[in-house]
Amino acid sequence: MALGERINAFVQLGNFLKQFATQVPQANSDVAFNELFFDGMKHQLKLTQEHNGWFTKEYLCFAIGNWANALQKESLERWTAKYNLENTTSKKVAIVMAGNIPLVGFHDFLSVLIAGHSVLVKQSSNDKHLLPYLSKYLEYVAPSFKGKITFTDEKLTDFDAVIATGSNNTARYFEYYFKDKPNIIRKNRNSVAILTGNETAAQLEALSDDIFTYFGLGCRSVSKLFVPKGYDFQDFFGGMYNKSDIMNNAKYANNYDYNKAVYLMSLFDVLENGFLMIKEDTQYASPIATVFYEYYDDVDSLQAKLKADSEHIQCIVADIGMKNEIAFGQTQQPQLHDYADGVDTLQFLSTLS
Structure with a gap:
């Protein structure tokens, strides 16, 4: 054919x-x-x-x-x-x-x-x-x-x-x-978002699609935020508010309740809004209903870190002029040439002999 x-x-x-x-x-x-x-x-x-x-x-x-x-x-x-x-x-x-x-x-x-x-x-x-x-x-x-x-x-x-x-x-x-x-x-790979504090309300609302689509179960789902020191999460939570009805899904709600109980019993410092928890953590893969965050000092050192950790990262959501950054709200709509792990599948298949 x-x-x-x-x-x-x-x-x-x-x-x-x-x-x-x-x-x-x-x-x-x-x-x-x-x-x-x-x-x-x-x-x-x-x-x-x-x-x-x-x-x-x-x-x-x-x-x-x-x-x-x-x-x-x-x-x-x-x-x-x-x-x-x-x-x-x-x-x-x-x-x-x-x-x-x-x-x-x-x-x-x-x-x-x-x-x-x-x-x-x-x-x-x-x-x-x-x-x-x-x-x-x-x-x-x-x-x-x-x-x-x-x-x-x-x-x-x-x-x-x-x-x-x-x-x-x-x-x-x-x-x-x-x-x-x-x-x-x-x-395993996860996706991250870089926030500067200058994001618009529309960008933060779009970020909620990157976080909550498929309940955060995909490798293109944002599970980790990088934020500048002193970042105020109030605007971030405001952008997430439109997804509050996710708690109507019993499996998600059960995971939220379970993970919240674990964090409370472990005395972890967690911020939450009734359907999403954020926790300071250096890991990339976060549990369901949780997004990890980590502070950064400057964008250059952050980019160096992300490059060093590239084998753990699928997508980077940002608006800082970074190479290969993805616009807010776009992680869950990949193009045909957006290969998982950055490995060109068609190139691999075209050279089999």
Whole structure:
């Protein structure tokens, strides 16, 4: 199958997904095979919500909407243009997926197939319903994909390369187990925000999207703030206020209550507003309903620190003219070329032989 055919198949998938980007799905009669897949997709979304309480309808719609927007012909062509993907020698690439947010492994899945390879997927039990169903849709719009997409719950065997995502502990296992195969091994990462005290109210409100989307469970979720000494958190909390209804989610509320109790019993100094706690801490990964913060002396020394700690950081939200900084409110809407851990997945896949 030529690259153009593969792109067109994902464009059609994007059109299909667009129908489910709102809380009430909107059927479009122009979408191919809707009579076979539309109602089934609604059922898969229902199963997904029932199976994982973190995957709310709101965040399922958000994730699906992001992918519907990304799977546009122009975007896919621009993304793939700089790689040699026309005459790829097809290999079988295994993907070990995380399950922290909906469709978190879709970018790897897309990358393997768009590069002309076959894919062997081992999903997380936390996110197991949507991708197999979307794969069936892909096989209908592009029959050449049949036989190129396999899902397994068993031990991975018979593959040529692997992309595996997990915790720092599982990454050590992956590095040993997959040491004889070309691989990309991803570890824990978190995102940070640099505040100066000069942020506008709109920027701080946008930051609340970076913090609370997917309940803070994604690697692109801001879990750590860097603030100047003497920073007044009043404006920060004001920017967070629009997310107060997050406490209506029982799983989030339970985590908030539990972590607050732990902090109180441990006599930690914590600031909180009834749905978010902030705690001074040098670590990057914070518990649910908590954001860590750390003071900095000057921007130059902070940038040096962040560069030294780059293997722990996915995104840096800031408005200080820093290279690769991300605007407030934009971490959860990555582009196709925004590779996890900064590793160019398509470059890796294009050089397999």
